[in-house]
Amino acid sequence: MSAVGIGIIGVGVISDTYLENLAAFADTEVLIVGDLDRARAQAQAEKHGVPAFGAASDVLAHPGVDLVVNLTIPAAHIEVSRAAVAAGKHVWTEKPLGLDRDGAALLLHEADAAGVRIGSAPDTLLGPGFQAARRAIEAGVIGRPLFAQTVFQTQGPDLWHPSPAFLFAQGAGPLLDMGPYYFSALISLFGSVDRVAAVGSKAREQREIHTGPNAGTLFPVEVPSTIQVVTAFESGQSAQSLLSFDSALERHGVVEIHGTDGTLVLPDPNQFAGRIAYVKPLGVLRDGMKTTQEWIEIEHADLAVGRGLGALDMVRAIAEGRPHVASGELGFHVLDVLLSAQESAATGVTVPVASSVAPVPLLPEGFDPFAATL
Numbered sequence: 001m002s003a004v005g006i007g008i009i010g011v012g013v014i015s016d017t018y019l020e021n022l023a024a025f026a027d028t029e030v031l032i033v034g035d036l037d038r039a040r041a042q043a044q045a046e047k048h049g050v051p052a053f054g055a056a057s058d059v060l061a062h063p064g065v066d067l068v069v070n071l072t073i074p075a076a077h078i079e080v081s082r083a084a085v086a087a088g089k090h091v092w093t094e095k096p097l098g099l100d101r102d103g104a105a106l107l108l109h110e111a112d113a114a115g116v117r118i119g120s121a122p123d124t125l126l127g128p129g130f131q132a133a134r135r136a137i138e139a140g141v142i143g144r145p146l147f148a149q150t151v152f153q154t155q156g157p158d159l160w161h162p163s164p165a166f167l168f169a170q171g172a173g174p175l176l177d178m179g180p181y182y183f184s185a186l187i188s189l190f191g192s193v194d195r196v197a198a199v200g201s202k203a204r205e206q207r208e209i210h211t212g213p214n215a216g217t218l219f220p221v222e223v224p225s226t227i228q229v230v231t232a233f234e235s236g237q238s239a240q241s242l243l244s245f246d247s248a249l250e251r252h253g254v255v256e257i258h259g260t261d262g263t264l265v266l267p268d269p270n271q272f273a274g275r276i277a278y279v280k281p282l283g284v285l286r287d288g289m290k291t292t293q294e295w296i297e298i299e300h301a302d303l304a305v306g307r308g309l310g311a312l313d314m315v316r317a318i319a320e321g322r323p324h325v326a327s328g329e330l331g332f333h334v335l336d337v338l339l340s341a342q343e344s345a346a347t348g349v350t351v352p353v354a355s356s357v358a359p360v361p362l363l364p365e366g367f368d369p370f371a372a373t374l
């Protein structure tokens, strides 16, 4: 075989990264890009040397495309992914999988019936950083993992995104926009979620675009722009997560897993690599003697990989007949958990999570993104 043909639908801000990485992998080749804005599709095709461009329908009709990468905004995710499935294509979609459980469940059902696969961002889970941290936890470095703490707080993406309205609309806000990184990581480590309780708030009813041709335009904030979630996992483990687009103090990427024999500080779950540190318990302090807390670095490969890794894993997993890591089922459970948290914030009651997900596989040992394997 040779590289698998890929078509990208939606070529906005994040498409450059995907186009660069999918071109760098020997096992994937982008054959066509499509967008509502044809001129944007043409510009991206020319910039990245993609041989064809057009509308979404042109991507779906392309005979060489086996996998569609859906980089549209959340409100379009289900419609675009379902159309790709109907065209017989596998789908990698940006997060979240959809806006609601019914649409997302229908997508998974139709993909199953059509014999095609769905993969859902984030694929940072497949990065060498998270993979190494997970292997360390599974090897028992911190003993039995007990609970987790995660923090994501920024001033919000309206500061830099040229069309940020979708990031404050249904299907986004810090919970559904950034939550997938943190909750996919936690679910990979602790398994399925049993229930969630959350409190949310909005700093402002409207926000302003700060950059690009529409700078100065106001848009509505539809969902909480700050939310705090307490999560109970089926395993009995728990997590506390802050997600905010309202903080002047930029602090994000905090994922701490506390266990019976120490704490593991993980890399930012929105990055593919980063610091992993093991913090030992202080032990018994005698006679008022002070002990300093020791941080032990856990080294890992720091391959220059990024978004697109999930789509690459999908095409290899299909060829090898194994499950891919960032599956549609994981994306569905994450969506279910996040919507449950949103409902809890709206109603003030703890919300049980109905769905569950099979244990998330690790990448095969020695997975080399740049190798030609097909």
Ligand SMILES: NC(=O)C1=CN([C@@H]2O[C@H](COP(=O)(O)OP(=O)(O)OC[C@H]3O[C@@H](n4cnc5c(N)ncnc54)[C@H](OP(=O)(O)O)[C@@H]3O)[C@@H](O)[C@H]2O)C=CC1
Residues within 6 Å of the ligand: 009, 010, 011, 012, 013, 014, 015, 034, 035, 036, 037, 040, 056, 071, 072, 073, 074, 076, 080, 094, 095, 096, 163, 177
């Ligand atoms: N920006 C970032 O840093 C990152 C974003 N993501 C995720 O990637 C996705 C896209 O984000 P981003 O690139 O920022 O968004 P943008 O708004 O910059 O780009 C989205 C593109 O999709 C097009 N589009 C929307 N609906 C359709 C449709 N039905 N058919 C074809 N094209 C469509 C838009 O066209 P038009 O503008 O004309 O409507 C636009 O060109 C989101 O799910 C986001 O969560 C993930 C990681 C990082």
Ligand SMILES: O=C1CO[C@H](CO)[C@@H](O)[C@@H]1O
Residues within 6 Å of the ligand: 157, 161, 167, 177, 178, 270
């Ligand atoms: O990684 C990211 C950077 O910020 C964007 C806006 O909040 C997110 O959509 C994206 O997932």
